[in-house]
Amino acid sequence: MTPMVDLAFLLVTFFMLTTKFAPEEAVVVDTPSSTSELRLPESNVITISVDKDKRVFFGMDDAKPKLAMLSRVGAKYGVSFSAAQAKTFSNLSSFGVPVQQLPDFLSRDNEQRKTIKQPGIPADSLNNQFIDWVVEAQAASRTAFGKPAYIAIKGDGLADVPTVKKVIKLLQEKNINRFNLITDLETKPVAGK
Amino acid sequence: MAEIQQQDKGGGKGGKKRAKKMSTKIDMTPMVDLAFLLLTFFMLTTTFAKPTVMQMTMPVKPKPDDPPQELPASNAFTIIMDENNKIYYYEGLLKEGEAKPELMPTSYAADGIRKVLLERKRRDPKTVVLIKAADKSNYKNMVDILDEMNITDQKKYALVDISKADEDLIKTSGK
Numbered sequence: 001m002t003p004m005v006d007l008a009f010l011l012v013t014f015f016m017l018t019t020k021f022a023p024e025e026a027v028v029v030d031t032p033s034s035t036s037e038l039r040l041p042e043s044n045v046i047t048i049s050v051d052k053d054k055r056v057f058f059g060m061d062d063a064k065p066k067l068a069m070l071s072r073v074g075a076k077y078g079v080s081f082s083a084a085q086a087k088t089f090s091n092l093s094s095f096g097v098p099v100q101q102l103p104d105f106l107s108r109d110n111e112q113r114k115t116i117k118q119p120g121i122p123a124d125s126l127n128n129q130f131i132d133w134v135v136e137a138q139a140a141s142r143t144a145f146g147k148p149a150y151i152a153i154k155g156d157g158l159a160d161v162p163t164v165k166k167v168i169k170l171l172q173e174k175n176i177n178r179f180n181l182i183t184d185l186e187t188k189p190v191a192g193k
Numbered sequence: 194m195a196e197i198q199q200q201d202k203g204g205g206k207g208g209k210k211r212a213k214k215m216s217t218k219i220d221m222t223p224m225v226d227l228a229f230l231l232l233t234f235f236m237l238t239t240t241f242a243k244p245t246v247m248q249m250t251m252p253v254k255p256k257p258d259d260p261p262q263e264l265p266a267s268n269a270f271t272i273i274m275d276e277n278n279k280i281y282y283y284e285g286l287l288k289e290g291e292a293k294p295e296l297m298p299t300s301y302a303a304d305g306i307r308k309v310l311l312e313r314k315r316r317d318p319k320t321v322v323l324i325k326a327a328d329k330s331n332y333k334n335m336v337d338i339l340d341e342m343n344i345t346d347q348k349k350y351a352l353v354d355i356s357k358a359d360e361d362l363i364k365t366s367g368k
Contacts, residue, residue, distance in 0.1 A: 005221065008228045015235030032333040034340040037246040050332070152246055159335035161274075161326040165354075172251055175332065180246035183336055 020154050026059075026094045026118060032157040033186035040182065046149045048167060048183070049094055052158040053066045055120025056167065058133045059094025060149070065140035066090050072136045073099060077129070081106065096120045099129055123166065131170045138176075151179040194299075247339060252351065270313055270322050272306065272338060273359055276329035280306060280338075284313070288359050296366040301337050310345040322350035325359055 029049050049057040060066045068091050074081055077099045081089065085106040089095075096118035097105045105113065123130035134151075141149040151171065155164050171179060266286040273281045273296075280301060283294040299305040313320055322342065326335050335352075342350045 001221070001225070005225050005228065008225065008232055012228055012231045012235065015232065019235055019238055031244065034245070034334040034336055035344060036245050036340070037249060038246050039242050040246050153338075154244075154279050155332040157331065157336075159332040160328070161330050161332060161335055162328050164332050165326070165352075168251065168352075171256060175254065177251045178248070179251075180248050181339070182244045183247050183337060183340075185245045185331055186340075 005098055007029075021176075026092070026096055027055065027057050029156045030158075031154060033185050034181075034183035036048060036183060036184050037185070038180075040180070041150050041153060043094070044141055044145055044147070044149045045190050046134065046141075046151050047094060048134075048151065049096075050152050050153070050155040050159045050163050051120075052156045053162075054160060054163045055096055055118070056123050056130055056163070057094045057096035057118070058121055058130065058137075059092075060141075061093075062141070062144070063090040065137065065144040068140040068143070069133070069136045072140070073129075073132055074102075076132060076136075098122050098127075112191060123170065128170070130167075131174060134171065135174060151176060152182050153179055154182040201286050206249060247336065247343070249339065261264055264321055268317065268319050268321050270310075270320050271359075272322060272324050273332040273355065273363065274324075274326045274330040274338060275363060276327065278330075278334060280334070281363060283362070284307065287356070288361060293362060296362050301334070306338070307345060310341060310347065314345060314347065318348075319346070320349070322347050322349060323353045325355040327355050327360070327363075 013164045027049055029051055043062055045061050047059040047061075049059065051057070060069065067086055067090055070081060070086060079099050079102065081103055082165060085103055088106045089102075092106075095102070095105070098119070098121065105116065105118075108116070121133065122128065125178075138148045141147070153164070168179075171177075205226065211303075264286070266288070269286045270284050271287075273283075278301065279298065281296050281298050283296045285294040287294060297309075299309055310322070324335075324338055326338075339350075340352070
C-alpha cells in the first residue's frame with residue numbers, strides 16, 4: 001500500500017499547488033453553452049460580464065496593469081484612490097459601480113461590499129465609463145505585457161441582446177474586433193446527421 | 194508499512210516497570226481516505242476551472258470612402274431570432290419594391306435550423322448567413338445561433354441589426 005499512498009500524496013500536492021481558486025464574482029452570470037472547445041487563456045484577460053438586468057461589469061485578472069488602469073481612469077474622472085483602496089481594487093475580480101462611487105465602494109469591508117447592489121458600469125453615450133476602462137486596460141496591459149489583453153464577454157443566457165450588441169459596438173468603435181464569448185462546454189453533435 | 198524501530202535502552206537499574214511494548218503500526222486507512230478525497234476534489238476542481246470561449250471576429254469598421262459591399266440576393270440567407278425563443282429564416286434579401294421572401298418558422302433543435310443550414314449550404318456553398326437578433330431575443334439565442342454556424346461550418350456569417358422591414362415581415366406573416 002505504501003507506494004500507492006505515496007503516489008496519492010504526490011498527486012494531492014501537485015493538484016493543491018497548481019489549483020487556482022476561482023475568485024469570487026461580483027455578479028452571478030449563467031453562461032449559455034456552446035460546442036466550442038477553446039479554453040480561456042490563463043492570464044491577461046479582460047472579462048466583461050453582462051447580467052440579466054442589463055448591468056455591465058468589468059473585470060481584469062492581472063494586478064499590475066490593473067493598478068495602472070485604476071489610476072489612469074481615476075485621473076480622467078478626477079477621482080483619486082488611496083493605497084488601501086487600490087489594494088482592495090486589485091483583489092476584486094470584477095466590479096460594476098460608476099467610478100465616482102468606486103472609492104466609497106472600495107473602502108467598505110468585504111462583507112459589506114457583498115450586500116451592496118452594484119448598478120453596473122455606465123455605458124451609454126452620455127456617460128461612457130465602460131469604454132474608458134477598456135481602453136485604459138488595453139493600454140496598461142500593452143505596457144505591462146507588450147500586447148493587448150484578451151477580451152472575453154461573459155453574458156448571462158437571459159441577458160438581452162441590445163445590451164450585448166451595445167457592448168460589441170462600443171468595442172468595435174475602438175477597433176477591437178476580436179473577442180470571445182465565454183460559454184459552457186456542450187458535447188458536439190455530429191454535423192450532417 | 195512504516196515502522197519505527199525502537200531501541201531498547203536496556204540500562205538503568207532493572208526498572209520497576211518496563212513500559213509495555215506497544216505496536217508501532219498505525220492504521221493508515223483514514224489518512225489514505227482523506228488523501229484520496231483531497232485528490233478527487235483537486236482533480237475535479239482543476240479540470241473544470243477554465244471556461245470555454247467562442248471566438249468571434251467582427252468586421253473592421255469600414256472607412257467612410259469605401260464602397261459598400263453588395264450582397265447578391267441569391268447568396269443571402271437570413272436568420273431572425275425573436276422573443277420567446279422563436280426563430281425564423283428566409284432566403285434572399287428583403288428589398289423595397291420587390292417580392293417579399295417567404296418567412297419560415299423553425300426551431301433551435303437539431304432538426305430545425307441546423308438541418309436548414311446544412312441543406313442550404315449543400316445547395317449553395319457561397320451562402321452568406323445574416324443573423325438578426327430582435328431586441329427581445331436573449332443572449333442565449335445569439336450564442337446558440339453562432340454555435341450552429343460553427344457546427345454547420347459556415348464560411349461567412351455576420352451579425353446584423355434587425356430592420357423595421359424584418360419586424361414587419363414577422364408581423365404580417367403571423368407565424
